[in-house]
Amino acid sequence: MNALGFVFCVLTVLSIAAVASHEKLVGASRLRKTFVGHAAANRKVVCEAASEYYASLKRQPSEAKEAAEEEAAEQKGEGKVPVAPKLNPECSRLNLFPLVDHGIQEEPVLYEAAAKLLRVFYGDALFEKKSRAEYKFLDAFLKAAKQHIKNNQMPALEQISFHNEKWQALYYRMLKGTKRNDLLEGIGYPALMDYIRISQEHSKLCLYHAHPNLLAVYFTPKGAEKLFAQMHGQNAPQITREDVERICRDAHLLLDPLLLELFDFQKGSHPKRQKSVVLADDPDSAVSLRKTISMPRASGG
Amino acid sequence: MPSSFRKAKTGIKRPLVLLEILIGLGLLSILLAFLFASMTRSAQFEAKIDQARSVLLERQKLQTRLQDLFLGLKDSSLYTARLGKEKKESLIAIFDRGVDPDPAFSGEVLSRLHLDEAQNLCLTVWPLENDGTHLPWKTEILLSGVEDFQFHFLGKKTKDGIRPVNAQLAWYDAWPEDRGGAPAIARLLIRQKGTPLSYAFFPANPEPLPTYLEGG
Numbered sequence: 317m318n319a320l321g322f323v324f325c326v327l328t329v330l331s332i333a334a335v336a337s338h339e340k341l342v343g344a345s346r347l348r349k350t351f352v353g354h355a356a357a358n359r360k361v362v363c364e365a366a367s368e369y370y371a372s373l374k375r376q377p378s379e380a381k382e383a384a385e386e387e388a389a390e391q392k393g394e395g396k397v398p399v400a401p402k403l404n405p406e407c408s409r410l411n412l413f414p415l416v417d418h419g420i421q422e423e424p425v426l427y428e429a430a431a432k433l434l435r436v437f438y439g440d441a442l443f444e445k446k447s448r449a450e451y452k453f454l455d456a457f458l459k460a461a462k463q464h465i466k467n468n469q470m471p472a473l474e475q476i477s478f479h480n481e482k483w484q485a486l487y488y489r490m491l492k493g494t495k496r497n498d499l500l501e502g503i504g505y506p507a508l509m510d511y512i513r514i515s516q517e518h519s520k521l522c523l524y525h526a527h528p529n530l531l532a533v534y535f536t537p538k539g540a541e542k543l544f545a546q547m548h549g550q551n552a553p554q555i556t557r558e559d560v561e562r563i564c565r566d567a568h569l570l571l572d573p574l575l576l577e578l579f580d581f582q583k584g585s586h587p588k589r590q591k592s593v594v595l596a597d598d599p600d601s602a603v604s605l606r607k608t609i610s611m612p613r614a615s616g617g
Numbered sequence: 618m619p620s621s622f623r624k625a626k627t628g629i630k631r632p633l634v635l636l637e638i639l640i641g642l643g644l645l646s647i648l649l650a651f652l653f654a655s656m657t658r659s660a661q662f663e664a665k666i667d668q669a670r671s672v673l674l675e676r677q678k679l680q681t682r683l684q685d686l687f688l689g690l691k692d693s694s695l696y697t698a699r700l701g702k703e704k705k706e707s708l709i710a711i712f713d714r715g716v717d718p719d720p721a722f723s724g725e726v727l728s729r730l731h732l733d734e735a736q737n738l739c740l741t742v743w744p745l746e747n748d749g750t751h752l753p754w755k756t757e758i759l760l761s762g763v764e765d766f767q768f769h770f771l772g773k774k775t776k777d778g779i780r781p782v783n784a785q786l787a788w789y790d791a792w793p794e795d796r797g798g799a800p801a802i803a804r805l806l807i808r809q810k811g812t813p814l815s816y817a818f819f820p821a822n823p824e825p826l827p828t829y830l831e832g833g
Binding site: 326344355609 | 677692724
């Protein structure tokens with residue numbers, strides 16, 4: 317019986333040592349996987365930045381060639397379902413500068429639009445469905461942004477300081493967003509950085525380039541789907557305010573006409589960006605990187 | 618007649634003889650000796666692996682941090698300079714750190730990669746925006762035990778560098794502030810406790826960049 321106890325003790329010690337060793341091995345392998353994933357995602361960022369740069373060079377020689385290329389691409393994509401962009405572009409971000417500068421009283425529509433965006437994106441996940449939490453957060457955000465402007469600094473979104481740990485932590489999570497998010501499917505929440513901006517340049521929100529997530533905020537998910545399909549469909553004509561109103565009626569949505577004043581319905585080109593946001597991920601390790609890259613100016617040689 | 622048969626037949630338990638106990642103990646001690654010897658070897662091996670792993674981890678951290686720096690580089694903000702009584706030139710750059718829990722160190726920050734007195738390769742960052750009353754900074758040790766480090770930059774040939782590549786490109790061991798732009802490749806050579814290490818980083822926005830236009 318004593319021998320049995322002794323053997324049992326030895327086996328217990330051995331199994332504890334084996335588990336500890338296995339845990340170490342798993343931890344090391346996880347670290348290695350993350351590092352390799354990070355390196356792979358970095359390579360993708362460099363690759364995408366280079367592709368964007370060379371694509372911008374190609375377009376320089378002749379506008380006629382560019383038009384022909386676009387036409388060919390349209391013909392090629394015949395019958396295809398329009399694909400949503402990875403990120404909401406800068407031209408389609410809600411510019412909160414007028415709200416910070418003039419105050420809520422002068423910009424009630426913009427204030428409501430910003431609050432609605434916060435409520436739809438983060439109401440369930442971060443505000444825990446608390447009543448008017450998005451308004452309290454928005455007020456704190458505007459106050460903090462105003463403080464930056466008072467100090468003669470145009471605030472970068474990620475540098476806004478709330479001087480309140482609770483709001484700051486919440487804001488950090490909003491800015492980062494979740495790796496996987498789909499508003500239409502109800503998965504995660506998007507990064508706030510992709511949907512708002514603070515810029516002195518007064519411009520409306522570009523409807524044509526808007527991400528379906530942003531359209532879903534103001535036109536409901538069903539209306540957003542229809543609107544996106546109509547704008548980006550094969551041989552889609554220029555969308556007008558009346559078209560948007562019709563789509564909203566079809567989706568049984570009562571739209572505030574003042575809200576439409578925030579949108580730019582023109583397909584027109586925007587000024588070339590100096591910075592580009594690149595999103596790259598490595599599916600094997602689930603590492604996802606988001607980089608803001610200053611694009612180089614083209615130089616012929 | 619076998620003993621088990623004898624026992625079964627008579628119903629009397631036969632005690633173990635001394636010889637059997639000795640044989641059993643002998644076998645057990647041989648088994649335990651092998652077991653503990655292999656456990657000791659395994660523990661020593663684990664300790665060596667842990668040491669190697671921590672060295673590797675430190676090197677990976679250096680690579681990851683510098684990759685972030687070179688990818689988020691602000692246009693024309695990179696240069697090398699010798700500050701104060703420094704023995705080696707520091708690398709100075711403005712880069713985008715992205716979203717950080719501390720808003721002061723989020724977004725674009727000023728950074729300096731340098732060798733400190735304790736032979737640590739450090740990255741120090743300062744917020745770009747401040748109210749002028751105080752200048753907080755954050756220093757991170759990227760690699761310890763660094764005896765020497767040297768950057769080599771691949772850029773458009775403006776003068777004879779340390780090694781010409783072709784008529785348009787050359788390697789340089791410094792990137793002065795007045796040169797502007799960013800190199801196409803930055804190669805970092807480090808000597809850590811006698812071990813040579815080399816890294817290569819590719820800024821996402823190299824400028825000036827030799828380009829060949831279609832039909833040009």
